[in-house]
Amino acid sequence: MLPISPDWMTQTATLWMLISVRLLGCFMTMPLFAFRSAPMRLRVLLALVIAFALVPLVQSDLPPIDSMPPGYALVFVELAVGLTSGWMVRIGLTAVDMLADVLSQQSGLSFAATLQQDANLASGLVGEFLGLLAIALAFTLNIHLVMLELLAQSFKVLPLGTWPTAWNWGSVLGLVQDAFTLGLVLALPGIVIYFLFNMTQAILARISPQMNLFSVGFAIMIPVAFVVVVLLLPSFADLVQTALESPFELIRAGFGPRL
Template sequence: MIEVGWDQLQLWVSAFFWPFCRLLAFFMSDPILGHKNVSSQVKVGLAMLLAFLLTPNLPPMPDIALFSWAGLGVIVEQVLIGVTLGMVMRITLAVVEMAGEICGMQMGLAFASFFSADTSTNSQVLSRFLSLVTILMFLALDGHLMVLELLSSTFVRLPVGQVSFDPRAWNAVARHGSTIFLTGLLLALPMVGALLIINLAMGILNRVAPQLTVFSVGFPATLSVGLLLLMVLVGDLGQFLAGLLYRTLEFMEVLIEHMGRR
């Protein structure tokens, strides 16, 4: 008869529970795999499934009691790792959303907004459109599989209970947030430049011919030119998004190396 003691049972549970905490924290913070339209039950079920599949192949877990202060520290450690990696993906999606906000304001679509469940705020229709295109591109490039592979490798490169966080890792995440403005403005720059020239021209025409009202002519002109430029932009959008997603994965690799340094 096989007897299972409390210590052995606690060891089995901790070998599953700690990886589950890291996976669940990532799915809750990731804007694509953990989209708000996906129910919490599905996220928990997916995290449990992946933890169950990964547990037999993971390095030995630390000899720490699950129900102890040290065990609570390990749980916090796993949550921080998962949330940090998910935040990097959220920054990537925010780049495209900001570009859509800038282009929409220049086109005169600032009033065309609706409630977005992703951010719990009102978002412009153009920003929502570019966000959906980015998610579809991410799935088409098998980005979700790459991210899951990278996430599973963190259990070897960042063993449970043996992570010594380097302050440079948090500094790198903070600096990576600047890509929201740099890359977002770079994506929106062609449309912003063209629409700015049109607005300047309409201002000059309004001064020359006051009867030519800006609202009756300028708004249809900027909207029509903006839609035309958007059609041209979509043609090269795939290459831009692919480069953005690959740079995000490369940054996640560097971030994991910083987090694992002792």
């Protein structure tokens, strides 16, 4: 019978918990894992299973537990690292959300959401479609596997309880700026098209006041939104890949070796 010391069991259980906390933080915020239909128990179970497989990889280079910060500080830092890594991917996909919201609002498909600000209310037909399409394309690009690989490698180069030095305020603000810029560029064609259409409606209203432009406008604005979507679909995979380039560059910089 092999003797197992209590110190070894305590260190292994603590290590397993810390690894699972970092993974769970990513699963809670990354859009590819944080589905509403995916229960929290499933995400916790997935984090525990992956963490159990990573314990031998991390345990070989692990310093003594006594030399680490207190347990609560370790858990807080690991959870913050996981949450931030998944949140960066979410920020990258806000460019697609911005395009979807512009098309939904301009076409009138999110008219109910405009009048009633409800978090449980759908953002519109176009918004829901483009959001689900972006997540589906991210799965086809194996973004979830790339993220799992980066998380697995992060335990070798980023010690437990350590915040990545590359994730400072300047880099995070730059990531938000890049996502907003890309979203604005994607939404500009729709903004210009609907601006010209609304200007044409205003001219017709002055020429023919008897015409019911409200009903006529909705009948034209909705097909225009679908025309814009059809024009975007051939290059939508490249758009999703471009939107995720900046977040993963920052994630790789944070999970890289400390200089």
